[in-house]
Amino acid sequence: MDESLTGKSMDESLTGKPPFKPLGLPHRITSSNSATNLHGTDELDDSDRDGRVLVLLTGGTMGMKPNQRGSLEPKAGYLAEQMRLMPELRERRMPAYEVVEYAPLLDSADMVPQDWRRIAQDIAQSHNQFDGFVVIMGTDTMAYCASALSFMLENLSKPVVLTGSMIPFAESYSDARRNLVMALIFAHAGPSEVVVFFGDRLLRGNRTTKVDALALSAYDSPNFPPLASCGVALRARYDLALAPSSEQRCKAFTQMETKILVFRMVPGFDDKALLRCLESDELRAVVLELYGTGTAPARRAGLLKALRAARSHNVLVVATTQCKRGGVVLATYEVGRLLEEEGVVAAGDMTTEAAATKLAYLFGRYPGDMDAVRELVGVSLRGEISHPDAYLRPFFEAPRYKSSGSIESDPTKRPPAPPPAPTEPPPRDVMPPRDVVQRRRDIALGAAIGVGVALVLARRR
Numbered sequence: 001m002d003e004s005l006t007g008k009s010m011d012e013s014l015t016g017k018p019p020f021k022p023l024g025l026p027h028r029i030t031s032s033n034s035a036t037n038l039h040g041t042d043e044l045d046d047s048d049r050d051g052r053v054l055v056l057l058t059g060g061t062m063g064m065k066p067n068q069r070g071s072l073e074p075k076a077g078y079l080a081e082q083m084r085l086m087p088e089l090r091e092r093r094m095p096a097y098e099v100v101e102y103a104p105l106l107d108s109a110d111m112v113p114q115d116w117r118r119i120a121q122d123i124a125q126s127h128n129q130f131d132g133f134v135v136i137m138g139t140d141t142m143a144y145c146a147s148a149l150s151f152m153l154e155n156l157s158k159p160v161v162l163t164g165s166m167i168p169f170a171e172s173y174s175d176a177r178r179n180l181v182m183a184l185i186f187a188h189a190g191p192s193e194v195v196v197f198f199g200d201r202l203l204r205g206n207r208t209t210k211v212d213a214l215a216l217s218a219y220d221s222p223n224f225p226p227l228a229s230c231g232v233a234l235r236a237r238y239d240l241a242l243a244p245s246s247e248q249r250c251k252a253f254t255q256m257e258t259k260i261l262v263f264r265m266v267p268g269f270d271d272k273a274l275l276r277c278l279e280s281d282e283l284r285a286v287v288l289e290l291y292g293t294g295t296a297p298a299r300r301a302g303l304l305k306a307l308r309a310a311r312s313h314n315v316l317v318v319a320t321t322q323c324k325r326g327g328v329v330l331a332t333y334e335v336g337r338l339l340e341e342e343g344v345v346a347a348g349d350m351t352t353e354a355a356a357t358k359l360a361y362l363f364g365r366y367p368g369d370m371d372a373v374r375e376l377v378g379v380s381l382r383g384e385i386s387h388p389d390a391y392l393r394p395f396f397e398a399p400r401y402k403s404s405g406s407i408e409s410d411p412t413k414r415p416p417a418p419p420p421a422p423t424e425p426p427p428r429d430v431m432p433p434r435d436v437v438q439r440r441r442d443i444a445l446g447a448a449i450g451v452g453v454a455l456v457l458a459r460r461r
C-alpha cells in the first residue's frame, strides 16, 4: 500500500524510500499515478487508465520552498514527489502521467527562449506517445512562454496545458493542487492547442497576460473568451478552439530571432535613447506600446525621426496598445495614421507578449524577408489575433436583427441573438506563412515573365 494511505507522516514517508523511479531518459525521473483510486480500494494500473499525459516540470512557485533568507526558491524533486502522493491524481478517471523534471528548476524570470525550445522539442518528440501535455512553470513569464510555444509547435494535435500557482504547493491554502488536477484533466480531454489553465479558466495561451501579481486568478485573456470555465460544472467553448492538425508529425520550430525590443510610450519623455536603439543594425523589430487605438504624438519630432531611422535601418516597428482590451487601428486618428505612413505596422488586438514572440518566430522562419514578416504580423497563425470586424464594426453597418417591427412590438419576444463576432481563427495548418510568401513569389515571377514576353514582342515588331 502507498505510504500516503498508511497514516505515516509525510516526512516519514519521504525518507522511507528513494523518491524517484528512473525511466531511462536522463531527465525523466518519475512516473505513475497508479496505486489506488480516491476511495482507496481498487488497485489501478497505469495501463488500465484512459489516457496518458506527459508533465514537464520546469519550475515556478508551485514547487518552491523558502530558502535560508526566507525567499522562495525552486526545490528539486519536491513537487514531483508530492504529485506521487496526491490522492486526487489517483482517482480512477484521471489519466496516467509521467513527470519529467528539468534541471535546474527555474523561477520563470530566469527562463529564456532556449528553455522554450527544450519544452517544444520534448513535446514534439513525445507527441505521438501521449494524449496531452502539462507544462508546470512560473507565472511571471507564462504568457510569453505560452505564446512562443503556440508558434513554435507546428502541426500540433494534442492539448498543451501550461499551469502554475501563486502559492507554493507546500502551503496548506495553496492554489497548486486544483490547478494541477484541472491541467491534467484538460491535457487529457481539452482542445488541441497551447492553453493556460489558471484560476478556474482555460485560456488560449497566446491571448493571455498576467494581470495580477497577488490574486489567485492572476491570468486573463482580455480579447478572447475563455475556452472553458470551471465552476461546479464545466462550461466549455470548444467551438472557438483551433482544429487539431491533420498532419502526423508535430514539429518544433526553434530558431527564434531574439533581436527584438519592447518600448512603452510615456508622454513627452526624451526620444534620444529610442533613436539610438532604432538606428541599430543589430535590431530586427521593436514592439511599441502606444496609447488607445494606436496613437503617438505627431508633434514629437524626435519620435518621427526615430521611426524614420528604424525604417532606414530595416527595423520593423509593430504597434500594440497600452490598453488592456481592444486593438490598434492606426488610421482612426490622424496622429496614428502618420505612424502608418512611417511604416509602423498595427498588431491588431494581440497582446504585447504575443506580438513579441510572433515576431521572434516570423523573423526566425523568414530570415531576411522583411516583407513576409510585415505581411504576416496581422495574419492569424494560431488564433492570436482577431479579425478587425470583431472589435471594429461601425455602428450603422452592424448586422440587423430583424426586418419587420413584429418582434419588437411584442415585449415577451426577444430578437434573435446577433451572429457571433468573427473571432474564430482559421483552421490550423492553413499555413499562411508559406502561402503568402509563395503567392508573392508567384506574382513576382509572373510579372518578370510578362515583361520578358513584352520585350521580345517589341523587338520583333
Ligand SMILES: NC(=O)C[C@H](N)C(=O)O
Binding pocket: 059, 060, 061, 062, 106, 107, 108, 109, 137, 138, 139, 140, 141, 164, 165, 166, 167
Ligand atoms: N507565481 C510564480 O510562479 C512566480 C514566480 N516568480 C515564477 O514566475 O517563477
